[in-house]
Amino acid sequence: MPTLTSPLDMRFRPVRLIRSLFMIVLILFVFLNLHVLMNFEPHNSDAYDRTLLYKLRHSNNLKAHVQTDRSQLQDSDGPENSSKVEVLILPNQYNQTFVSRHNIPEHNLTQIKLEIDRRNAEQYVHNLQKYGLSLGSESVVIVVQVHDRANYLKILLDSLRKVKGIEKTLLIFSHDVFSEQLNSIVETIDFCPVMQIFFPVSAQLHPKEFPGEHPNDCPRNFIIGSGEVQIHCQTKHHWFWKLFHVFDQLTVMKNYTGLVLLLEEDYYVAPDVITILQMMNHLKKKDCKDCRMLTAGNYDKTQSYSINSGKVELGHWISSRHNMGMAFNRDLWKDIKKCTSEFCNFDDYNWDWTLQHLSMKCIPDKVKVMKMKATRVFHIGECGVHHKGKNCQPDNKKKQIETQLQSNKQHLFPNVLSVGGQSKFKLRDPKPNGGWGDKRDRELCLSFAKGQV
Numbered sequence: 478m479p480t481l482t483s484p485l486d487m488r489f490r491p492v493r494l495i496r497s498l499f500m501i502v503l504i505l506f507v508f509l510n511l512h513v514l515m516n517f518e519p520h521n522s523d524a525y526d527r528t529l530l531y532k533l534r535h536s537n538n539l540k541a542h543v544q545t546d547r548s549q550l551q552d553s554d555g556p557e558n559s560s561k562v563e564v565l566i567l568p569n570q571y572n573q574t575f576v577s578r579h580n581i582p583e584h585n586l587t588q589i590k591l592e593i594d595r596r597n598a599e600q601y602v603h604n605l606q607k608y609g610l611s612l613g614s615e616s617v618v619i620v621v622q623v624h625d626r627a628n629y630l631k632i633l634l635d636s637l638r639k640v641k642g643i644e645k646t647l648l649i650f651s652h653d654v655f656s657e658q659l660n661s662i663v664e665t666i667d668f669c670p671v672m673q674i675f676f677p678v679s680a681q682l683h684p685k686e687f688p689g690e691h692p693n694d695c696p697r698n699f700i701i702g703s704g705e706v707q708i709h710c711q712t713k714h715h716w717f718w719k720l721f722h723v724f725d726q727l728t729v730m731k732n733y734t735g736l737v738l739l740l741e742e743d744y745y746v747a748p749d750v751i752t753i754l755q756m757m758n759h760l761k762k763k764d765c766k767d768c769r770m771l772t773a774g775n776y777d778k779t780q781s782y783s784i785n786s787g788k789v790e791l792g793h794w795i796s797s798r799h800n801m802g803m804a805f806n807r808d809l810w811k812d813i814k815k816c817t818s819e820f821c822n823f824d825d826y827n828w829d830w831t832l833q834h835l836s837m838k839c840i841p842d843k844v845k846v847m848k849m850k851a852t853r854v855f856h857i858g859e860c861g862v863h864h865k866g867k868n869c870q871p872d873n874k875k876k877q878i879e880t881q882l883q884s885n886k887q888h889l890f891p892n893v894l895s896v897g898g899q900s901k902f903k904l905r906d907p908k909p910n911g912g913w914g915d916k917r918d919r920e921l922c923l924s925f926a927k928g929q930v
């Protein structure tokens with residue numbers, strides 16, 4: 478009798494069995510679901526509906542109200558509208574040929590002007606044969622404003638080359654100086670589709686007359702760092718012109734509703750910058766529908782990727798804090814464009830200060846921003862301005878940033894993005910700094926909107 482199992486055990490055994498069976502079935506179910514999710518390749522709109530259904534059914538499992546998941550980006554390019562490709566050029570179907578002219582004398586302005594006009598009309602896209610182009614509402618097109626600092630531009634390209642997903646974007650360089658050296662650098666890019674556009678009313682083309690140097694109040698030639706000349710009024714003209722050109726003039730961009738990321742020649746970007754912007758765009762749809770500006774960079778002196786890598790902050794767009802690595806889409810552009818007159822008549826030569834004024838006085842609902850708490854964009858050129866030379870070579874700064882990114886490698890590409898606070902900074906209407914009093918500046922600026930330039 479004592480060797481027999483007790484009646485107590487007998488009673489529990491079937492329960493255990495059922496429990497184990499239940500666990501096995503549950504585990505199988507979970508694996509099956511995971512399998513379906515991971516191997517999901519969207520081929521048609523039916524497939525999209527299926528993921529959408531899955532997400533709706535399991536919405537309790539997603540902390541949808543505060544997070545966006547990186548896996549969502551990879552499984553399907555966003556379930557809602559992603560089946561819509563807005564721009565499509567397949568590899569090997571682009572039959573335009575690039576006429577490279579490398580012998581244009583830098584002193585012959587007539588010839589430079591002809592070449593600029595030719596290139597702007599042609600809108601040639603390099604590397605399309607290799608990569609093709611497929612853009613949609615989930616894409617990020619990158620526009621770099623370039624003046625004349627070749628050494629900085631090379632550093633930016635070194636960083637862009639390492640960005641995940643760069644081959645799927647269109648990289649546009651907007652130049653206000655036509656130079657063989659800069660063109661050659663851009664033409665060496667082999668990692669993504671590339672286009673160059675040229676600001677046609679540049680100071681280079683008008684060295685002795687408007688909009689080049691003239692004695693009025695615009696601080697046109699302002700020496701910074703080691704003898705580098707920054708032409709400030711031109712920067713605001715160029716900034717505004719390139720937006721008109723990119724959104725409204727380029728054929729390839731006509732159907733595009735996705736993000737446009739604005740960079741400058743002296744920036745450096747983290748390898749997850751595109752992924753981060755796509756995740757911000759998702760998070761925006763859930764958590765901050767009126768955040769029309771996404772800012773991937775910030776100027777904070779200390780950056781904690783371990784704590785803040787997947788955190789964003791919401792607030793009003795403030796020019797001095799949120800002007801680095803800005804991305805927005807056509808919706809905000811349309812509102813900025815409606816304020817052309819305010820933009821061109823505000824007496825300030827800084828485009829970002831002017832934009833803050835528009836946000837306060839002209840753009841409906843003001844411009845709200847979603848900003849990364851751990852920066853994905855770095856300003857290398859800033860070094861030259863504030864630390865005149867000493868230990869502040871661009872290459873040293875580049876190494877310093879690369880070391881920082883390398884030691885935080887495990888924190889880049891966060892799995893989820895979530896809101897980690899509200900900005901405490903109050904939006905106010907900035908006092909104009911002047912430098913934009915010349916009537917011709919205002920007229921030139923207004924002419925961009927009329928598509929005359």
Ligand SMILES: *[C@@H]1O[C@H](CO)[C@@H](O)[C@H](O)[C@H]1NC(C)=O
Pocket residue numbers: 557558
């Ligand atoms: C999808 O696109 C349509 C127009 O094509 C638009 O009205 C709608 O708001 C979009 N939905 C999302 C979730 O973006």
Ligand SMILES: *[C@@H]1O[C@H](CO)[C@@H](O)[C@H](O)[C@H]1NC(C)=O
Pocket residue numbers: 563564565566728729730732
């Ligand atoms: C834009 O959309 C139109 C209409 O769908 C299409 O014919 C055209 O090819 C598209 N443009 C590009 C660049 O894909």
Ligand SMILES: *[C@@H]1O[C@H](CO)[C@@H](O)[C@H](O)[C@H]1NC(C)=O
Pocket residue numbers: 572573
């Ligand atoms: C390029 O392709 C288009 C459309 O297929 C055709 O009309 C055009 O003639 C082609 N151009 C060249 C230079 O082959």
Ligand SMILES: *[C@@H]1O[C@H](CO)[C@@H](O)[C@H](O)[C@H]1NC(C)=O
Pocket residue numbers: 585586587588
């Ligand atoms: C500049 O180029 C134009 C057009 O090619 C030419 O007609 C002109 O003679 C050139 N001027 C000078 C000064 O070389």
